[in-house]
Amino acid sequence: MGYELSKEQMNEILSQLKEDYLIYAPKCFQDGGRFSDTDCIRYGEINKIEEIVFDKKAEYSFKEVLLPISQTLFYFTEDSVKEADAPKQGAIVFLRSCDLHSVKRLDEIYLRNGFSDYYYQRLRERVVFVLMGCQTAFDSCFCVDMGTNQSNEYDMSIDRSENGYQLDCKSNQLEKLLSQYATNNLSVTPAYVTETKTRVNIPSNLSYQIGNSNMWREYDTRCINCGRCNFVCPTCTCFTMQDIFYTDNEKAGERRRVWASCMVDGYTDVAGGASYRQKNGDRMRFKVLHKVLDYKERNGYHMCVGCGRCDDICPEYISFSHCINKLENGMKEVMEHE
Template sequence: MGYKLTPAGFGALLDELATNYQIFGPVRYAGKGRLAGTDLTTYGPVRSVSDLVWDARTTFAPKEVFFPVKESLLYFSGQEITEPSLEMKETLVFLRACDLNAVSRLDKIFLANGPEPDSYYARRRQHIHFVLMECQEGFPGCFCVSMGTNMATGHQAALRLENDHYLLQALAEPWIALGERYGQPARVEPVWVEKNPLTVRVPERVDIALFQHELWREYACRCIACGRCTLSCPTCSCFSVQDVIYRDNPERGERRRVWASCQIDGFTDMAGGHQVRADRGDRIRFKVLHKIYDFRRRFGINMCVGCGRCEEVCPEYISFARCVNTLNQLMEVQGRDA
């Protein structure tokens, strides 16, 4: 079902949704950017039509709505252990096709990557519903077409801003009823990005000999291990587990999981002082190959969705896309020489 809505009509639709849902989407925070006098565009509560940002990519991904930066797993007091209850309102998230595809990657990691699903992720995820924000063209640095993530499924509705009105494709309730109430029937077909200025060619295989290639030494010199690339990535899911003892009562405390990154110093430290991938170039190799090779071998799809955030936030201008293209060229040369 398709509908055409005026800004006032879409505003009334959001007001009705807000009575039953939490609503999150791309919003702009004035003066909160990384540099003085710049704005931060990221995911936050949407309270009106004007809150939704259509003309910029968010610095951070929507994953923290259902995979919190910090989450309590259990509380302990003496010999008693209790699990925190979750009182979570049904939640709507407005997001782009690449980010919707990223959610499917997180679902595989948390729900299908072992004998049992991650119960903490699963109980939040069941309350999350998605609205696709259509991209008519990508942002600088995007390469979603190369990764096959320019189109998406799994959303209740798709929305497109066109001139002075909104076009809504309603695929399920409550969107069908809301479209009839606040809009006019219209023919609405989804619009997908068909071409990005940036093209990335993912190698079909990666020879183990490339693990020691000088390519990774370049990154060892440049990477400062800040972790921005992974913390802004919509598909990264690494976390550390911390036991916190309360100061006012040493018998009580809680166990938390907190976002972490395979790129940050100390993440792989082990008992006895052993370090896995202490070299920063080795860490980048691990990240890149996991995104475009290891994950695909297990689940049949690339982990990277081509959103381009990692390159946008890197203070050393390390290009994930260039790295993947270089790997592909090396494999093509190896194939011709074989």
């Protein structure tokens, strides 16, 4: 159902929704940027529609709503264990098409990868997704080539218009609320881009032979293994486990899972002191092939959604999209040496 609502009407709706939901969207954190006197666009809780940033890309993805950076799983004492409480409220998340496609990737890993992750599931089933239409693509986006520029898997969509905001609603619950403010007399299609400045080409003959290419050695010295590319990526899902013991009682504490990164030191450490993929180029190879090769072989579609955040965040200006475009020559190299 299509609606057009004013700013005031949208704020009244958000006010009612906040009784049952925490509402997250890209917002501006003043002076919160990586450099002095710069702002940061990232996800945070909002109260009014004016707080949502529609014309800039969020530097960090929405995923910390579903996968908290540090999440307590349970508390323990010497003789008891207590599961951590679930959030009392659900969540409404405003996100773009590429990020909405990444939810499918997160679901695949946490709900259908041979098991169903209880802690993820109890958050996931209480989340409402609002698709933010994209009028234009940002410089580093390559969503069109990854097939993630358009999505219909939303509960509601929102686009700015001359008179306020146009919405398409698929949720019965939200439908009842919206109908109190406007008559559904519009045909609304969320805006989406059909071309991007950045383009990628994944070779049709890409195989694991690419691992023998010399192209990965470039990243041995360029990459500083900070892991930022993993932390901003909406489809990276790795974590590590930490047991925290309280200082006032060393026999009590809590177990947390905390984001981890395949690009940082210690990720591949194993019992006995061994550590795999010590070279940064090997870590880059692992990450790239996970995003555009082995995940697709298992699930039929690429893990990468083309948001371009990894290109934007890298302090060494390493471009993931450029690396993808080097795969074709890398395959030629390894085929010639067979």
